[in-house]
Amino acid sequence: MVHKVTIVGGGSWGSALSVIVGESVERKKHLFDTSVKLWLLREEVNGEDLAELINRQHENVKYLPGIQLPKNIIASSDIALCVGDADILIMAVPQQFLAKTCENIVGKIKPTAIAVTTIKGIEVDEKGKMCVSSVIIQKILNIPVAALNGANIAPEVAEKHFCEATIGVQREQDGQLLKQVFNIPTFHVNVVRDLQTVEYCGALKNVVACAAGLVDGLKFGTNTKSAVIRIGFLEMINFIKQFVGEPSMDTFHESCGIADLIATCFSGRNRKVCEAFVNGGRTIEELEKELLGGQKLQGPYTAAQIYVALERRGLVDKYPLITTVHKICSQQWEPKMLIEILCSQK
Amino acid sequence: MVHKVTIVGGGSWGSALSVIVGESVERKKHLFDTSVKLWLLREEVNGEDLAELINRQHENVKYLPGIQLPKNIIASSDIALCVGDADILIMAVPQQFLAKTCENIVGKIKPTAIAVTTIKGIEVDEKGKMCVSSVIIQKILNIPVAALNGANIAPEVAEKHFCEATIGVQREQDGQLLKQVFNIPTFHVNVVRDLQTVEYCGALKNVVACAAGLVDGLKFGTNTKSAVIRIGFLEMINFIKQFVGEPSMDTFHESCGIADLIATCFSGRNRKVCEAFVNGGRTIEELEKELLGGQKLQGPYTAAQIYVALERRGLVDKYPLITTVHKICSQQWEPKMLIEILCSQK
Numbered sequence: 183m184v185h186k187v188t189i190v191g192g193g194s195w196g197s198a199l200s201v202i203v204g205e206s207v208e209r210k211k212h213l214f215d216t217s218v219k220l221w222l223l224r225e226e227v228n229g230e231d232l233a234e235l236i237n238r239q240h241e242n243v244k245y246l247p248g249i250q251l252p253k254n255i256i257a258s259s260d261i262a263l264c265v266g267d268a269d270i271l272i273m274a275v276p277q278q279f280l281a282k283t284c285e286n287i288v289g290k291i292k293p294t295a296i297a298v299t300t301i302k303g304i305e306v307d308e309k310g311k312m313c314v315s316s317v318i319i320q321k322i323l324n325i326p327v328a329a330l331n332g333a334n335i336a337p338e339v340a341e342k343h344f345c346e347a348t349i350g351v352q353r354e355q356d357g358q359l360l361k362q363v364f365n366i367p368t369f370h371v372n373v374v375r376d377l378q379t380v381e382y383c384g385a386l387k388n389v390v391a392c393a394a395g396l397v398d399g400l401k402f403g404t405n406t407k408s409a410v411i412r413i414g415f416l417e418m419i420n421f422i423k424q425f426v427g428e429p430s431m432d433t434f435h436e437s438c439g440i441a442d443l444i445a446t447c448f449s450g451r452n453r454k455v456c457e458a459f460v461n462g463g464r465t466i467e468e469l470e471k472e473l474l475g476g477q478k479l480q481g482p483y484t485a486a487q488i489y490v491a492l493e494r495r496g497l498v499d500k501y502p503l504i505t506t507v508h509k510i511c512s513q514q515w516e517p518k519m520l521i522e523i524l525c526s527q528k
Numbered sequence: 529m530v531h532k533v534t535i536v537g538g539g540s541w542g543s544a545l546s547v548i549v550g551e552s553v554e555r556k557k558h559l560f561d562t563s564v565k566l567w568l569l570r571e572e573v574n575g576e577d578l579a580e581l582i583n584r585q586h587e588n589v590k591y592l593p594g595i596q597l598p599k600n601i602i603a604s605s606d607i608a609l610c611v612g613d614a615d616i617l618i619m620a621v622p623q624q625f626l627a628k629t630c631e632n633i634v635g636k637i638k639p640t641a642i643a644v645t646t647i648k649g650i651e652v653d654e655k656g657k658m659c660v661s662s663v664i665i666q667k668i669l670n671i672p673v674a675a676l677n678g679a680n681i682a683p684e685v686a687e688k689h690f691c692e693a694t695i696g697v698q699r700e701q702d703g704q705l706l707k708q709v710f711n712i713p714t715f716h717v718n719v720v721r722d723l724q725t726v727e728y729c730g731a732l733k734n735v736v737a738c739a740a741g742l743v744d745g746l747k748f749g750t751n752t753k754s755a756v757i758r759i760g761f762l763e764m765i766n767f768i769k770q771f772v773g774e775p776s777m778d779t780f781h782e783s784c785g786i787a788d789l790i791a792t793c794f795s796g797r798n799r800k801v802c803e804a805f806v807n808g809g810r811t812i813e814e815l816e817k818e819l820l821g822g823q824k825l826q827g828p829y830t831a832a833q834i835y836v837a838l839e840r841r842g843l844v845d846k847y848p849l850i851t852t853v854h855k856i857c858s859q860q861w862e863p864k865m866l867i868e869i870l871c872s873q874k
Contacts, residue, residue, distance in 0.1 A: 333754035344870050345751035346758065367871040370755075404795040405691035408679035409716075412692065412787035419781075431777065435765075441758035444790060449750040524690050525713040 186215040187363055188264050190283060191274030192222025192236070192257060197246040198340040199274060199300065202369045204252025206362070213362055216254050219268070224259035233257040249340040262290045270363055271295055273319060276478055277303035280315055284322035296326045296356055298349070298363070302384035303480055306487040310494045312425060314381040326353055328360050329377055331384040332437035333445035342368045348438035349373045350380030372436055379429040380438045382422050387443045388481035389488065390414030392456045392507045394447035396520050399460025409524070411447050414503050415440065421501065425491065452481035460517045482511035502527060532561040533709055534610050536629060537620030538568025538582070538603060540823075543592040544686040545620060545646065548715045550598025552708070559708055566603045567610035579603040595686040608636045616709055617641055619665060622824055623649035626661055630668035642672045642702055644695065644709070648730035649826055652833040656840045658771060660727040672699055674706050675723055677730040678783035679791035688714045694784035695719045696726030718782055725775040726784045728768050733789045734827035735834065736760030738802045738853045740793035742866050745806025755870070757793050760849050761786065767847065771837065798827035806863045828857035848873060
């Protein structure tokens with residue numbers, strides 16, 4: 183019996199992933215149904231339904247223009263049709279739509295289905311309890327969840343430049359199958375049994391990337407930026423140890439850890455917006471609208487969420503970099519405070 | 529009794545360090561003699577002795593032009609005068625001149641002196657025995673040796689942009705004093721009792737930076753480069769475990785580890801030369817002469833040295849990245865083989 187795969191979310195990231203998954207299942211006909219469904223919100227582009235346009239042109243002209251999607255990717259805005267017979271659900275919607283999307287598909291999926299989340303973000307509720315996407319998915323859908331994360335800037339993934347990714351699983355038996363969903367020569371996947379570390383790294387690295395962008399905006403060089411990345415990396419490790427549970431230290435050396443951090447600090451959108459923020463005159467929200475064309479910025483939001491958790495536990499002093507990113511992005515401190523805080527440590 | 533500090537080597541790196549050390553001793557008059565000697569080879573610039581020029585203009589016009597050196601840095605080409613009363617010798621000569629320099633000063637130094645090497649490189653002798661600068665210094669001078677290493681691109685250090693560094697010591701008691709030689713608000717030093725890891729990281733990172741430069745030359749993006757840095761980082765860790773001794777894993781998260789690796793892979797000269805190498809027509813040696821203005825390139829040489837050690841122990845397969853850098857830089861393989869090797873792993 184072959185497994186059916188569906189990608190839930192047809193933005194730039196879901197579409198980039200479809201390039202990898204489309205090739206992967208085609209290479210492994212003994213394991214997978216070679217047709218992969220791609221669910222996306224109904225919308226029109228130049229008077230035509232986007233899903234129909236994708237199926238005709240094999241290109242997501244709105245969210246991933248210029249990239250040929252594999253012919254075995256079948257786009258649809260019919261959620262029941264997309265998820266109903268799927269054995270593996272790859273979740274790639276923006277974080278703010280995740281709960282609603284899960285509520286739309288609950289009851290429509292196979293009870294044996296498993297989910298892989300590719301969504302990065304942390305929410306902290308009023309009681310200080312933290313929540314990542316796998317928790318939301320599991321709570322609403324009540325199925326096993328894994329997480330994919332790595333040094334995966336979407337356009338480069340879509341162009342099949344060599345890269346790596348990490349899948350964190352809860353259950354040993356899901357690992358090898360999920361690896362096969364994605365693993366191709368240009369996209370290498372390692373599996374670790376450390377779901378939470380994989381997910382939290384994906385969210386926390388965006389905060390560090392904000393600091394890296396501030397360094398760039400302040401016109402400091404590679405030494406300062408490397409120091410900021412290192413200090414941020416240690417704060418990520420400590421945060422996960424202190425708030426999440428016992429991580430395997432090896433997970434931080436996987437693609438989801440140090441490699442994703444490096445990629446995001448040199449090429450991600452958090453870096454870009456925070457660099458522009460230093461140059462002044464506009465808030466993070468204004469720059470987000472101006473520079474990102476509708477994509478959401480996770481770093482400042484995640485920093486604010488974490489700051490709440492740190493304050494509640496009296497741990498602000500232990501996380502100077504995360505704290506400083508929050509204070510600067512929320513305009514409580516000037517950007518140059520980042521350097522002052524760094525120089526004043528110890 | 530205050531300690532006297534001498535910097536042995538007045539190239540760009542020794543001169544950049546003098547900016548830090550000059551400020552540091554000035555801030556700590558209770559610990560250090562505020563006059564710091566800087567030894568350099570006798571040479572003339574525009575008909576004037578370089579040491580005299582430095583002492584008059586407080587600028588090393590030949591090797592670090594445009595940077596004001598502290599007034600308490602006293603340059604001289606008289607080696608006996610420079611090292612004779614020094615309690616702390618900071619070694620900053622190019623690796624190929626280290627043994628000769630040590631032979632020149634043996635017998636002229638205080639028996640209680642200690643050395644800090646800032647020289648990065650590995651030599652492998654005919655029997656496959658590896659040797660780093662601290663070993664050479666200790667063998668010839670027979671004094672305790674520590675090593676300074678970190679994300680320290682010389683011009684940025686000289687401009688006092690915030691950065692970090694690591695000192696690896698053999699003897700606990702040297703750590704705090706040596707930290708004080710360098711530690712100022714813009715140059716943060718951590719001490720670890722793991723001399724060898726600090727030194728080997730400094731040499732091995734140049735090999736990984738060659739791979740990063742090849743990725744840039746091949747026009748691959750951040751995902752591929754981050755993957756190469758990650759894979760290289762793991763090969764560095766494994767190499768040190770297998771060939772050097774039991775490292776503390778924390779040392780790899782110090783500035784001498786991951787931060788220096790990142791800085792070198794994005795801004796170092798090994799990266800630059802290997803990027804140009806891909807674009808063809810010239811050997812590494814030709815590019816070294818053309819692009820580096822007399823500075824030596826360590827990465828390809830270190831890769832060749834390590835390859836000998838790997839072959840001897842039958843371990844070439846375990847280090848695909850180091851091996852590939854050696855094969856490409858020595859023109860046995862085409863640059864694009866790097867990507868093929870990456871894609872074919874596992």
